[in-house]
Amino acid sequence: MEPLIQIENLRHIYKTHAALSGVSFTVHRQSIHGFVGPNGAGKTTTLKILSTLLQPQSGSVSVFGQDIVRNRKQVRRKIGFMPDHFSMYRQMTVFEYVDFFGAAYGLVQAERDKVIADVLALTDMDGRKNDLISGLSRGMQQRVSLARVLVHDPDLLLLDEPASGLDPRARIELMEILEELRRLGKTIFISSHILSELATLCDHVTILDRGKVKYTGSMSGLISNEQSEVATYTLILAAEHPEAASAIAQLPGMTRISPPLPTSPRYTLNFERGKLPVNTILQTALGNGAQIVGFHEEFKHLNQAFMDLTEPGVRP
């Protein structure tokens, strides 16, 4: 896939505190790229640099192949940044707010009419367009904020904690909107603390801790155990079968087979990936007369991957 954001050895220091210490990663076009890290990891600083609000102190950052310092104006036209706070003109109506930003980005009125109708429909705010923003709930304000970001049709969306403070319904609806945006061809770079939602939404992820990248790559690569020497699989049989279980336990390379759960004949197998092919396990089970209902690799939960990669405690 074609890279859209390329960050190389990015460093940023606030007085004596190093917020970013040599951060490098790539975001691919038309992907949803999650950006995860504990508080104070440097996520917001990275997003502010990407959105041209902060100048990088060292390292290089290019968006759409353009350097964000030298081509700031061109980059700004193609990105939409939603900060982690509700920075809105609360005394405006929803329509006035989106209309204002449309005009500020240079759209003529006819264009604006169409775009505003589209973005308000996408964010499901068209029924509330004449309401004052100050009277809207937090979830609705977040939708208006997203509509504002979309009004100039940016190719890249930078979203800083868009789901924070939202109720479960509003969060799920926001994620649905983001998936719809991906289908429309947008690239989304999203920072969030809600890992479960990122795991299902994002195809790529970068984990940042204490200003350093701990992981960057595909989401499946992070949560699968491909890198690990010991594989974890689940074998589900039609009925409990001690003979088959015993035969599998004898296979060379099998390190552990857990007893079946009391409620279902489900076995967890741990074996050395290089020594024992999965087909051998299946053949052994079938050869002993067991009826196989399911067999799949166990993925780590993103929470676990996050905990494994980041250090405990507060950053000094």
Next chain:
Amino acid sequence: MNALLALFNRSLRQDSRAKSTYWARAGLVSLICVMMITTRLSMGWIGAPGLQFFATVISTNYLFISLAGLSFFSSAITEEKEEMTLGLLRMTNLNPLSILLGKSTSRLFSGLLLLAVQLPFTLLAISFGGISLVQILASYCALMAYVIFLSNLALFASVVSARTAGAAILTGFLLVLFLFGHYFTLGILSVLHWMGMIRFSTPGTILQAFLNGWKILLPSTRFEEVLSTGFSGSLLSPQIYGNLALGLLFFAIAWASFDFFCRDEKDSTPRRFLFRPGPKTVGIASAFRIFNAGRAWKAALIWKDFHFLAGGKLTVFIKLLLYLLLPYGGILLANGNGTLQLDEYGYTYLWSMVVVFFAELVVMAGRIFRQERRWQTLSSLAMLPISIRRLAYQKVLGCLVGCWPTFLIFLGGCLLLLMANWADAVLWWSNPNRDILHSLALQLDWRGVGAFVGVVALVLFFLHLVVDLSLRFKWGALPLAIGITWLLNMIALPFSIYSMGEASFVAIPLALIAATIFLHFRIGLRLEKIAGEE
């Protein structure tokens, strides 16, 4: 008792730990020292230098205390309302009295301490001659009573208002009423008398006595009395008793009304006029729609700041009416017999609009970026594909669009002047030997040009200073800018003229222009920094 004074103790402790407290005291003492040096230098050519020096100190204090009333004191409760933390304070053991004591009385103590710290230095005025110990102590007593009155007046405004700006406006209004109300009342009475609606008989005498009593309460009246040659009266006076009583009264009202005004947490979003016609709205009522903001203009930032910072069409309409009527009312008050000539009307409208325009600019300068900062909207604006400087200029233009009633009435004043002098103008224009440049050259010399440029540069410097300070301080930018500019006028300008002579007509405007350019770039950098920090 502990709960009652908990917040008060905490505020005093915080003040004593804050560096700004000591910087303010050191700054004040340094200022007094500069004034002393200036007095010492001019001892040869002014009479009663000690009195002159002390009068300057007292008038500086008087000005700064009045300005503090509009900012430092009036934000005591509203800052908690704006931060939505007043509810949290009320959920604790703190009752309204302890909140008032903690938030306002601690500030009053800081103010009184600032006065106390000056006393040993100002006592040196006695050695300059022309002033006695009693005069100095009596003046400070009068000032302290005034501080107590003003802080409690501002506290009342802060309790009643939802926002700091509202509290400052209410404090300013009540203060102007207190300081100048008796003049207005006298003016209104003379107009009514001229119109034959009242006669000055017995009730008039009672009214006169009331107005005289009011005047006695003013610190300025007391200073006039105390700083007159040979004063040897008491340290205490009706002004002190009156100011203390009024202060106590305002504190009591603030306390009594605290629950009523601060019971509910209110949204501090700036208010706006938004007319929404219902299905049954017809006729004239639906015409109010014209005052709505409507669609964004191509110049979107100008549209936004005109409608949402300068007040929009309705405010412009109200301003137009007010600016037409108020100078006319002033003319009536000042000249009860109403026999003014056309050119006098012209001058009144022209000059009053100059003053109004300056006042509008000052208010806008204080708010233009403060609102963006408060609502953290600078980052959204900074993301627009225009430079931060262009963004700032468009915002300024938006505010200027809101000033068109001022321009219109100013032009009306010019027109009245032209009409009044039409015959002279026609005569001059029909003269075949007229030479505009020669006429101008006759009326202007380089010092005049220098002074004019200096005044314009001073205004620009002042406006930039207000903007710059509004980006640094949460409140009080405008009073602080007024104070700094006033000090510059009091100390730096006379000193420059004294040391440089006629060259100061060039040096001062140049220095002001340089300072303005410096502030201009500093504002740009500051805006970029704030946008990045949000």
